[in-house]
Amino acid sequence: MNFAVHQAENKKIAEIQASEIVIHSTEDAMNLMGDLYYQGYDGLILHEEQVTPAFFDLKTKMAGEILQKFSNYRFPLVLIGDFSKFPSQSLQNFIRESNKGRQVNFVRTLPEALQLLSMS
Secondary structure (H helix, E strand, C coil): CEEEEEEECCEEEEEEECCCCCECCHHHHHHHHHHHHHCCCCEEEEEHHHECHHHHCHHHCHHHHHHHHHHHCCCCEEEECCHHHCCCHHHHHHHHHHCCCCCEEEECCHHHHHHHHHHC
């Protein structure tokens, strides 16, 4: 798995560079967060297609579990994608609530992600 390294203010941010799913489970997310933390990264950018579709089905509880881990460990995460294509009102509400905080956000573009991470 490759990373693009971004500097957002004085923070080192990893952006995953992969065309396949890299997060299949909560454990995958925890391992990735741990690896990045120990490499000196201050945040993570993931693209929608790098996360298992089960993440976007709130019945699986995967989104809540993963986002809770990032919040608990105070490791900022931004997901980039077009989340309007998901018809679930519950998911849209979940995204809206997440975006009220600074630990986990959902945005459409890389510049938006970097701006948020520079402020977290």
